[in-house]
Amino acid sequence: MNWELLLHQVLAGLATGGIYACIALAVVMIYQAIDHLNFAQGEMAMFSTFIAWQLMNWGCPYWVAFVLTIAISFVGGLAIERIVFKPIHDAPILSHIVVFIALFSILNSSAGWIWDYTIKDFPTPFGTRSLIGNGLISAHDGGMIGVTLVLLALLYLFFRHTRIGLAMRAAAANPESARLAGIRVGWMVALGWGMAAAIGAVAGMLIAPVVFLEPNMMIGILLYGFAAAVVGGLTSPGGAVIGGFAVGVIENVAGTFIPYFGRELKLTIALVLIVAVLLVKPSGLFGRSVVSRV
Amino acid sequence: MSATLLEAKGLCAYYGATQALFGLDLAVEAGGITTLLGANGAGKTTALRALSGMVRVAGEIRFDGRPIAGRPVEQIVRLGIAHVPQGRGTFVRQTVEENLQIGAMTRHDHTEIATDIDRVYGYFPRLRERRRQQAGTLSGGEQQMLAVGRAMMLRPRLMLLDEPSFGLAPLIVQELFDILRALNREANVSILLVEQNASLALDLADHAYLIETGRLVIKGPSRDIRDDETVRRSYLGY
Numbered sequence: 161m162n163w164e165l166l167l168h169q170v171l172a173g174l175a176t177g178g179i180y181a182c183i184a185l186a187v188v189m190i191y192q193a194i195d196h197l198n199f200a201q202g203e204m205a206m207f208s209t210f211i212a213w214q215l216m217n218w219g220c221p222y223w224v225a226f227v228l229t230i231a232i233s234f235v236g237g238l239a240i241e242r243i244v245f246k247p248i249h250d251a252p253i254l255s256h257i258v259v260f261i262a263l264f265s266i267l268n269s270s271a272g273w274i275w276d277y278t279i280k281d282f283p284t285p286f287g288t289r290s291l292i293g294n295g296l297i298s299a300h301d302g303g304m305i306g307v308t309l310v311l312l313a314l315l316y317l318f319f320r321h322t323r324i325g326l327a328m329r330a331a332a333a334n335p336e337s338a339r340l341a342g343i344r345v346g347w348m349v350a351l352g353w354g355m356a357a358a359i360g361a362v363a364g365m366l367i368a369p370v371v372f373l374e375p376n377m378m379i380g381i382l383l384y385g386f387a388a389a390v391v392g393g394l395t396s397p398g399g400a401v402i403g404g405f406a407v408g409v410i411e412n413v414a415g416t417f418i419p420y421f422g423r424e425l426k427l428t429i430a431l432v433l434i435v436a437v438l439l440v441k442p443s444g445l446f447g448r449s450v451v452s453r454v
Numbered sequence: 455m456s457a458t459l460l461e462a463k464g465l466c467a468y469y470g471a472t473q474a475l476f477g478l479d480l481a482v483e484a485g486g487i488t489t490l491l492g493a494n495g496a497g498k499t500t501a502l503r504a505l506s507g508m509v510r511v512a513g514e515i516r517f518d519g520r521p522i523a524g525r526p527v528e529q530i531v532r533l534g535i536a537h538v539p540q541g542r543g544t545f546v547r548q549t550v551e552e553n554l555q556i557g558a559m560t561r562h563d564h565t566e567i568a569t570d571i572d573r574v575y576g577y578f579p580r581l582r583e584r585r586r587q588q589a590g591t592l593s594g595g596e597q598q599m600l601a602v603g604r605a606m607m608l609r610p611r612l613m614l615l616d617e618p619s620f621g622l623a624p625l626i627v628q629e630l631f632d633i634l635r636a637l638n639r640e641a642n643v644s645i646l647l648v649e650q651n652a653s654l655a656l657d658l659a660d661h662a663y664l665i666e667t668g669r670l671v672i673k674g675p676s677r678d679i680r681d682d683e684t685v686r687r688s689y690l691g692y
């Protein structure tokens with residue numbers, strides 16, 4: 161066993177795992193609010209990343225473009241909910257799926273149309289040198305882990321310790337009862353979309369230097385994000401985050417150490433994980449079946 | 455004669471194409487307790503849902519003289535109408551205290567909210583003991599207390615209660631009704647109470663309405679209805 165290689169793969173896994181965790185969290189937030197999986201989550205993140213690239217191309221410094229992109233994505237997510245999903249919120253599941261697919265292909269093809277399909281370099285603000293020792297973890301991987309942890313901490317504080325965070329949790333948990341408490345449930349759902357889009361934007365900008373920027377960059381990552389969300393249990397934001405890190409580490413370690421798996425079959429791991437977890441525990445590892453007594 | 459706080463005229467309610475209320479006239483006096491009685495499926499819950507904007511309605515509803523029919527639930531609640539729904543509407547994953555804070559979500563007077571949470575705990579000491587507990591783990595009676603507490607946090611002028619005694623032991627029901635009486639007297643909260651337990655409701659309320667299949671059967675002072683042998687025998691079953 162090569163322990164240094166293992167440690168290297170675990171750290172790299174945590175770095176990409178943080179991205180999966182963000183995507184999974186965004187998926188779970190929208191799922192909690194509207195009971196549907198947002199298939200377009202990855203494409204929204206990809207589009208946001210192109211906006212950041214465009215801003216930098218126009219001369220914005222990295223962190224200015226970073227913050228602007230988050231703000232633009234938030235407004236964009238909010239607008240998507242208000243314009244597209246609010247009118248159909250009572251519609252059956254198939255209508256939702258059709259709209260998600262439409263959103264997916266509109267975002268994908270308009271990104272291709274505006275910015276074309278050639279692969280673009282996306283800069284990292286952290287540099288590419290080694291952070292510790294001889295290539296154990298790169299500065300960008302370290303930065304990815306750092307930014308992800310800060311983002312997750314901020315979200316935790318927001319949901320646990322602010323009134324609007326509590327209102328959003330109430331609206332997602334029991335919309336009818338939340339309305340009877342005077343909470344504007346529709347706006348809480350829209351806010352959830354805005355935040356999910358913003359989280360996706362951060363994930364997209366962080367992973368773009370690794371996978372390169374192009375309209376299909378997020379498809380594999382969304383699959384891992386779904387795997388993370390399912391492993392964690394779609395009802396548990398904390399579970400989604402842990403699931404994200406777990407999927408990242410498993411993917412990297414298995415890809416390196418299991419013979420014949422190689423890089424080619426890495427993506428299969430996500431699907432195997434989804435199926436395996438669902439077989440053993442249909443509500444996901446951290447998905448709670450509600451405790452209640454009557 | 456006291457002023458009318460809530461008044462409905464010719465109130466009709468619809469679930470999709472099905473009509474469940476057929477031109478109900480109903481009034482709640484300011485500072486009073488009114489009860490709405492009727493058998494299963496009579497339309498009691500529907501009447502409360504119609505008043506707080508949860509179902510499609512036709513007809514007129516006035517709260518404090520203002521027309522409110524057709525307004526969204528959130529707006530009606532913000533006028534000071536707290537609705538304790540059938541089934542209690544507990545936020546099961548949130549703690550007891552978070553449930554109370556949710557009830558105060560429309561308010562911005564932070565120090566007073568803390569005072570009011572304390573006041574609720576004063577009425578329901580058992581909730582104070584369980585303040586950090588997930589609300590879904592409370593007993594039925596405790597959840598009912600929590601639902602009333604959550605409604606109190608709105609500082610409502612009118613409270614709509616849908617079968618608050620449902621599933622509770624007689625002793626706990628008595629306790630709850632004492633608190634409702636105290637709320638009415640001390641905090642000047644007017645009450646519209648839906649109940650299956652007619653004798654208990656008639657004891658508490660000063661006015662009563664009896665409905666059947668979405669239509670009014672009889673109304674009047676509680677005492678008169680309680681003393682009317684035919685009504686009692688044929689509708690209230692005691």
Ligand SMILES: Nc1ncnc2c1ncn2[C@@H]1O[C@H](COP(=O)(O)OP(=O)(O)OP(=O)(O)O)[C@@H](O)[C@H]1O
Pocket residue numbers: 469472474492493494495496497498499500501540650
């Ligand atoms: N969501 C709904 N969709 C269609 N019809 C409904 C719905 N809810 C209630 N109804 C119908 O409306 C009528 C009145 O129901 P409602 O729930 O108001 O009765 P209730 O007096 O509250 O009865 P209970 O004492 O059993 O709670 C019933 O005939 C019922 O079948």
Ligand SMILES: [Mg+2]
Pocket residue numbers: 498499500540616
């Ligand atoms: Mg009912």
